[in-house]
Amino acid sequence: MTEVVVTGLGTTSPLGGDVATTWEGALAGRSGVSTLDNDWAETYGMAVNFAGQLAVQPSEVLSRPETKRMDPSAQMAIVATREAWADAGSPEVDPERLGAVVSSGIGGVWTLLSAWDTMKEKGASRVLPMTVPMLMPNSPAAYVSLELTARAGAHAPVSACASGAEAIAMGYEMIQQGRADVVVCGGTEAAIHPLPISSFAAMAALSKRNDDPQGASRPYDTERDGFVLGEGSGIVVLESAEHAAARGARVYAKLLGLGRTADGHHIAAPEPEGKGQTRAMQQALEMAGLAVTDIAHVNAHATSTPVGDMIEARAIRGLLGSHSDQVLLSATKSMTGHLLGGAGALESVFTIKALQERVAPPTINVTSPDPELEVDLVRDTPRALPAEGQLAAINNSFGFGGHNVALVFGTA
């Protein structure tokens, strides 16, 4: 088996425009959620008027032509990619051995809906020629491939809120299968638009805590009432250990294993016993060659929905058994909101940082933990992971449609 390591990280998130600010915000237990800075709620009668909006707009860092040629989802991916690539030391790699796997759960929804608005207002002749290249869901992957001249392959596996994690899984496979030495992978989402918000709200999936946006995302709390939509991108640079060693790269962590399953149960609801989630975590541990007792930390999918959080918590408890008492569980969506296709990637960045710095980030807003929760939840302030020895951590991501992805990372 080719060992796969992480050598670069990048993000733009509701907590910050880069990894350092985002991670610092997470350790500080800061909320990136706020009231929408527009009048949509009033104009459209929306039930939800807040979200995890980006801390730094891509237009502040990208050139004007770049923002005109890319959907916001691709813009965010490019911002995160540039950081991750520089962070990895801008490795010299044969373009045909460099891959790009960047997913979005929703795709270029801003582009599609803005073009439709233009067409309704001004007619078909005013629809811009860049509409299709901008709205296609593979656009972020394609732009990352263009940015870095990555020619081993560019992919965008889509599985709703598991997409970002699935992209990292595919990046791992590209290296394992010998298709690439380095793969830039992750996820992105720019769906803070009235239509997706209203669509999620129509499913009763979103928190309606309009009077307390920062307290709205509260995974595992008894008062949780739905997820908070977030936006942004997370990107990781995966590399074969051999390639990383040959160029003396700094290694953050190892990607040890992954598991992917499907519930085959319901188009939106998770299977109540979390069997698919458990199997995904089991597969990841088996691939990693780890026992449950090797796991020190779990970055949960936990979106703050009444049903979903506890299905996952029970699956974790069921798999880890009494060892759950020694596992530090973090639900970072409490601070970032839910980045949908960006979630699994941003949370991988958090998981990798947690292993590197041996500290588990907090879960905020849990004033009254669900009495059924039987895993050691990190609340309000970060907690130290064991200072010595090899550590491993699981990052779970699940998506509408019954997609379950578990990634297992280990200390470098």
Place this chain on the structure above:
Amino acid sequence: MADTNEILAGLAEIVAEETGLDAAEVTAEKSFTDDLDIDSLSMMTIVTLAEEKFDVRIPDEEVKNLTTVGDAVTFIEGAQK
């Protein structure tokens, strides 16, 4: 109706937005492809935006004849009438 200079200035603004070039670089004798490095997709975007700005119709089959910025200005000026 815009005069020649207004059309050139307006077109230069569109080209500058699309390409990131300084509008002052977008002069009449410049070739869209050879001097300004504009690909066909960008050219179609410029045409669409120019149609809206100057309220003219630039048929697809006409676009290939617009080699220089000046060609486009002349066409737009004629099409306004």
